[in-house]
Structure formats: C-alpha cells, structure tokens
Amino acid sequence: MNEDPLDPHPPQRSWSPAETSEGSQELAPAGALRLDHSVASVLRIPEGALDAGQIDVERGEDTMIINMGPQHPSTHGVLRLMLELEGETVLRTKPVVGYLHTGMEKTAEELTYVQGATNVTRMDYLSPLHNELVFSLATEALLGVQVPPRAVWIRMLMSELNRMSSHLMWMATNGMDLGSTSMMIYGFRERELVLEFFQKTTGLRMNHNYVRPGGVAADLPDGWEDDVEIICDTVLERTYEYDELLTGQPIFRERTEAVGSLSAEVAVALSATGPILRSTGVPWDLRRTMPYLAYDEVDFDVIVGTYGDNFDRYSIRLNEIRESVRIVRQVLEKMPRGDYRLQDAKVTPPPRRRIDESMEALIHHFKVFTEGFRVPEGEVYVAVESPRGELGCYLVSDGTAKPYRCHIRGPSFVNLQTLPALLRGGLIADAVAVISSVDPVMGEVDR
C-alpha cells in the first residue's frame, strides 16, 4: 500500500500562491512539499524526547522537533503538541494531553447520582448543560423513568442556548487565533447575553447543576419568553455582522480556505464527530439521525461542508448558531405546561412547601440529599450531540446509590486525533488556526 489512508488529500479550492516583487512568497501553499505517503501523520515518540537526533525522524537531517505548549496561549488550555517540521512544513504531530487530568471518572464513583451532575458539568466547561444532560439521560435510562414533557422541552431550550454560547465562544477564540481581536470582543459580548439568562435561570454562569436526573432543578423564571426572544433576535442579527466582518474578508478566507483539510473517509476512520465530521460532507448529527429529547418535533437543518477545511468548520459553526436560534424559537412556541421535574419521591426531592406540612416529605428530602437513590443494576450507553460532537456516557450500576463506573466519551478527546492528519503538510503558521478549528476543550479531554 503506497498511499497513507490517513493522509489528507489536497482540497480542490481555487488557490493562488502569494506573489511578491521578489517572486512567490517563502510561505508556499500546502501540498507543495512531496510527502512520503508510507509514513503516517502521527508522531510516536516518548513525551520526554525532544532531541531530533535520538528519534527516528521521517526525513533525516532537515527535520526538527518543536514543542508547542502546554503554556502556549493559543492552544486553548493546556494542550501540548510535538511537531516534526521540515522548514516551515509540519510533517508529523503528537498531541500530548493529560495536564488537566483530575480523575473525574474516579470521583464520579464516589458521588451519588444526585451529586453526579455537579461533577460531570465541570468536564466540558463550555457546554456544561450537555454534560449534565447526558449523565441525567443515562441515569434515567437505568432507572426506567420518563421525565415530564415540560422538563424535556426546558432541557432542549437550555441545550440549544448552550450550543449558541459555546459556538459564540468558539467564534471569539477562533477570531483571536487568526488575529481578529474585534471578533473576540463581539463573540464574548453575545455569549454574555446567554450566560446572563443562564444565571437568571440556574443561579450560575457555568457549572450549573441544573439538569438533574428526574428533570431540571427549577422552573424557568417569570418572563423567560421575553429574555429568550431578545437573545434570539440579537444573536441572529449579529451573525450577519460576523458575516460582514469575517466571511467575506479576503485575509480571513486566505487563512482558512484549504487549510487543515480532511476527507470524509479519514474523519470516519478517526472517529471524528460533530462539526469536524460534518465539514467533510457527512450529514451526521445525533439530533437528526438518532433523535433524543424532542428533537424529532422541531424543524432544523443539519449544516454540512464540502472540503473539510477550516473555512467549512467556521461556516458550520456560524450557521449552527442560526439553526439553534430557529430551534429555540420553536421551543418558545411549543413549551408545554406542567411539572418541570418528575414527582417521584424516591428520585427527586419533594416541593419545598410540602416539607413544612408532611413528615414523609421531610424524610424523603433528607434521604435524597444524603443517601441518594438506588439505581437498578445494569449498564447503558447514551449519547447526545454536544457542540463538539458525540458526547457519550457509559454508566454501570451495581444497584447502589453511586455509579459503579461512569465513563464519559468526550468529543474533544476523540476529535484531537484528527489534529496530526489536519496539520500534515501544512505550515506551522497555520497550526494555531487548525487547533482552533478542532475546538478542543481541555477540561473534557483530560477529565
């Protein structure tokens, strides 16, 4: 086999190398260097090794190993990359992770199912509500309970608002990585709108512990319709301003088009999900393909790309904000009345007013928050579409009040594997842009 299946093929975008009065620029376009296709894109060396002389490097004398991170300001947290370079071209890459590992899966085994949501919400800190959602769905699947319709729709509303805030945050940091500080300010400004609504509803801006097994922690605040309406109108209007700022801008397009491209075969082989998989043209969105909550009752489009490059991933995220606005507006119309959490004294605490009148309610309240509730023995895998891809939870119960094993399949952790394929043959100057377009959240990668 001569061709490396993991090597990205150059995309077919119109590309004109930059010409100067001295001839074409030193920064040649990707693909100019003839790559050895028998060598894979992943650099497999010990983390401590940095001397190229000790390493079996791909091309011999002219290569060097550059260590990028973990304190690099543009690697989105504590991500470290070891890059094998020839001149300015990246050959192989080794992502080194684990600097933020705090043993959250071990901690989950020591917490009850009631406390569990407070733990998982700290994993992907940009989409905390999706973490809580997947944990709650897995617990509910083991319990065999159904949450009331209002709780389902509140969960959907909050997940879509969270998707908006997460993508806005990505727009901000991606803009900053590409040198557009204005985009950073605008992205954070719009995200603030969403976070203020979260604060009003859940009490916190991040790490909400709002979605819990059995429903949600509290009902939506009075006048939530108006707040959400304002968020939808503002964010939707602003996305068209981002279009003017970035989408049509020649410098932005030069820096994103045909940079870090990926083919659909490679993306599937590397288990990539979310915007990375969709950018290669695969219409895979769990909200559509394997609907959960009530996503089969709302109307929205799955955005796909063509070339699998940075620009496609940018366009997908920008348009997914608009689709989320569309879903949120439908949720506004269809929000059912009723309970916001299951009224099952064995799973959820009784309403506050019942505690004053009923001895049993007081006992149940006390039991739920001290011992928690017992979950029948079994194991389950549940997945939701987080802003970064398939967020899965594999939960094993041994019949006690604490999970026997709580494994979280973090989309960032798996998507990081596409980095060597995306970077191979590209320029080191584009490395930061490519890392940004993968959108890794290190809290979730390292857990």
Place this chain on the structure above:
Amino acid sequence: MTEGPGAVPTTTSVEPSAAAPLVFVARNEYHDRVAQLKAEGFEMCADLCAVDYLSHPARRLPEGVVGERFEVVVNLLSLSMKRRVRIRVQVPESDPSVPTLFDLYPGSEAMEREAYDMHGVVFTGHPDLTRILMPEDWEGHPLRKDYGVGRVPVQFKEAPGPR
C-alpha cells in the same frame, strides 16, 4: 493471539434490545467479530472503555459467559444504518490483554491508550501503548477498584498523609 489461563469459553450471544444490541464475545474471537461487524456496516468506533468488576463480581451475564475481573466495552456506530452495537469482552486479571482494534479503527488509538492508562489492560499490537492522561512514570492504574481514593500523597507538596 495468546490465550490466558482464565480464558472465557467461546460464546457469542446477542441480547434483544431495540436501542443498541449487546454482543458478548470471547476474547479469542473479539477481533474477528469486530472485523465482521465492520464489514456489516459499522464504520465508526464511537467509544471504547474498560470496566473493573473487582468489587462487583456477581453481575448479571448471559448464560455461558464467565465473568472476569476486567471488561472491555466497545461501542460501534453505523452511520449508514443509524444503529449502534455494544460489544463486551471479558478480560482475566491474570493476563489483562486483548488484541488492538487499531488496524480496523484507527480512531480507537487514544481510547485504547486511555483504557491502558486507567485500567492496565494491554492492547496487543497497539502502535503506541503509552500512558495518555497520567504522567509517563506514574505507577498504578487509577480507575482500578483496588487503587485507593485519597490515599495518594499530593504531588509537589511535602505534607504526607491523605488528601
């Protein structure tokens, strides 16, 4: 592949479940069965993790499957059929090793490294089976049930004793 002394009898059973069928597979058939499932249209390895059943040995298993200490759980995803399948392999404590899926699903590389790091399950044939989350010189496998919580002195601090 090598057969450990505590090898599971060659049993494959499928539990009927509409959402995600469960497949219990013996260790010596594991790789072939996954290859067969890949040929049937499960293009993606969505998730791979290990579970340590040390303190919960009496779990429910179908007839013919003898529970071992470790279990490797693989979630395969079919994009074309919109279906999932979950494979559970019993791995004995005396020889905690299973063949790697890297040749079938290159995306399982990081997940197998994590399972090795956290549980000490060796994936034979893996191209780079090193620790991924813990430091390279770390001793022990944190998610094993006999690895204590809070009994590890805090690194970088002189104070000994429990955290």
